[in-house]
Amino acid sequence: MNQQELIAQAWALTEAIESAAANNDWPRAAELSLARSPLLMGLQADQPADSMVTIRRIQASIAAMMNVATSAETALMKSHRQALNQASAAGRYQQAAQF
Numbered sequence: 001m002n003q004q005e006l007i008a009q010a011w012a013l014t015e016a017i018e019s020a021a022a023n024n025d026w027p028r029a030a031e032l033s034l035a036r037s038p039l040l041m042g043l044q045a046d047q048p049a050d051s052m053v054t055i056r057r058i059q060a061s062i063a064a065m066m067n068v069a070t071s072a073e074t075a076l077m078k079s080h081r082q083a084l085n086q087a088s089a090a091g092r093y094q095q096a097a098q099f
Contacts, residue, residue, distance in 0.1 A: 010039040
């Protein structure tokens with residue numbers, strides 16, 4: 001695969017990652033990110049200007065997705081804690097109601 005093909009494939013995966021993240025499909029986003037990593041690692045330092053534009057778009061997307069993932073993780077953890085608290089309260093009710 002030549003450099004242009006690597007960049008095109010990396011960009012296609014970046015768009016797919018953004019779509020998965022928009023749908024809160026974090027397992028899919030992680031899978032796609034793992035597929036994209038070797039492509040990015042295979043890029044050579046010297047690239048034409050048009051390739052650099054795409055590479056910078058990929059870099060910007062990675063930064064944006066990191067922020068989105070951090071926010072999603074925080075929200076999911078909060079939701080998880082609330083669910084655990086609700087489950088615990090339900091258990092306490094069941095114990096109290098037995099008397």
